[in-house]
Amino acid sequence: MTAASPLPSAFPLPSATPAELGLDPAKLDLLCARIEADIAAGHHPGAQVALARHGKLALFRSFGAARAGVAASDASLWLLYSNTKVITAAGLWALAEDGLLRLTDPIAQHLPGFEAGGKGAITFIELLTHQAGFPGAEIPPAAWEDAAKLRELVCALTLQWEPGSRVRYHPSAAHWVAAAVIRAVTGEDHRAYLRRRIIAPLGLDAELFVGVPVEMQARTADMHDVDGAVRMPEGTAAFLAAGVPGGGGYGTARAMAAFYQALLQGGALAGRRIISPRMMAYAVRNYTGDRVDEYNGMPMHRGLGPHLRGTTPAMRGLGAIAHPGTFGHGGVGSSYCWGDPESGLSFAFLSNTRQTEEFHGPRMDTLSTLAHAAVIS
Structure with a gap:
């Protein structure tokens, strides 16, 4: 397989080893091994994962294929689906x-x-x-x-x-x-507003898009159905360009981990501020309490965009052992991104198959729980 082009610019988060950030490398190895096992089992052709903590990138890895004949690379852009909502x-x-x-x-x-x-x-x-x-x-x-x-x-x-x-x-x-x-x-x-006001000020404009420019579209991963067929209209030039605001963004996992680092740090990343700490605190309150979201069949503890872990027994995507204040969002059957305000950890997993909830829910609970369990100091 050929690989996508390398990343075009510097990244706002410096890298550090997991140990330097108080993370257990063995748990992150288990997390990556689970992703590799799912690809080997045919659950999805490719994926990307990133974790960051305290303003530094601890893990960023690409797996498998982004599209037919093209290996996933650090430059691959993955459909965010409803992660775009945040x-x-x-x-x-x-x-x-x-x-x-x-x-x-x-x-x-x-x-x-x-x-x-x-x-x-x-x-x-x-x-x-x-x-x-x-x-x-x-x-x-x-x-x-x-x-x-x-x-x-x-x-x-x-x-x-x-x-x-x-x-x-x-x-x-x-x-x-x-x-x-x-x-x-x-x-x-x-699309122009979000790029000008949110994405570009964080230094993420080469890796996070609500509306993918024509010159960047070759970097995008295909999205597949469970049977392996490429999904449409996802992946068409019109869909890529549209920037569907509730489900059409594209990005790298490290861009989403960095975006959540900005939210965890009161609206700023590497000295670049988009939102005040008070606005961030307002956005991640629990506005729906323990009321059941009828679509998900459980309380989702909705904030103004992301949802929160809360203290109910079950929670979608954020990890069973997450701190109650952990907030984030998922992309249908394929991804989840979140930030934990207690540990300072942010997480992003992106893949290219729209899996069933019966697979995706347990898969994300396992991956997110491994990420939380990696925090040891």
Whole structure:
């Protein structure tokens, strides 16, 4: 297999050995061995993993194949799926911090027309915590590059239940609403805004994309179904470019580990600040308590973008032994990224198969638990 091109620029996190960062190398070896075993067993062709702690990178490894005939490399870009939601949410945090909106505001205050169909009282908090009331809504590809059409469609969304009355994961449409708000408030496309305000200031603009430029698309890994077929429209030029705000970002594992390092460090990375510590503390509160998320069948302890471990017996993706304040998000069947504020550890695992939840849930619990167990000092 050929390998993808090398990384084009320096990275904001310096590297250190696991031992230098108080991590048990043996546990990280077990973590990597599990990834290798899953690839050998045919669960996915390739993957990438990264761990960082206290502003330094402890582990960054690529495994298997990114696409047919192309070995996974450190430059490979992996579909983040819903990990993208936290990046988009950070854009709303920044709008609030810059005084352009309040997260307690009704969305319609900043996106006139959104009030249609009984949506006038929905706040940004309800939107980001999956309480907005339209979990089944979708935005078609025809609106991806048409700002006027997107605004028309999100304003016409219809409610399935009263906003705030239930918690149910909104896979797609909620973050298209966020994209429409970003354009309405700033005049910028959400892709340009997120790059300017969140991604580039952290020094991650060569490895993290919401909307992959044409010249970077050859670095992307294919996404597969369980049967091995390449998924569509994922991987098409239109999908790569669209920057679907709830599920279309691409990045490296170390970029996502670094992004979560910034969130753990109160909104700054290597001296570059995007969000204040107070805004970060506000974003990672538990807004839904122990209410069950009907989509996941368990309490998800929703923050304003990420979800939290909490203290319920079961938790998706973050690791059973995680500190209750650990926060993060997953990508359907393929990935999880998180940060632990107690240990300072951030973690990112990205793969290129959309696996069943029956496989993905236990797999992520094992990998995340190994990462937490590696913290020994």
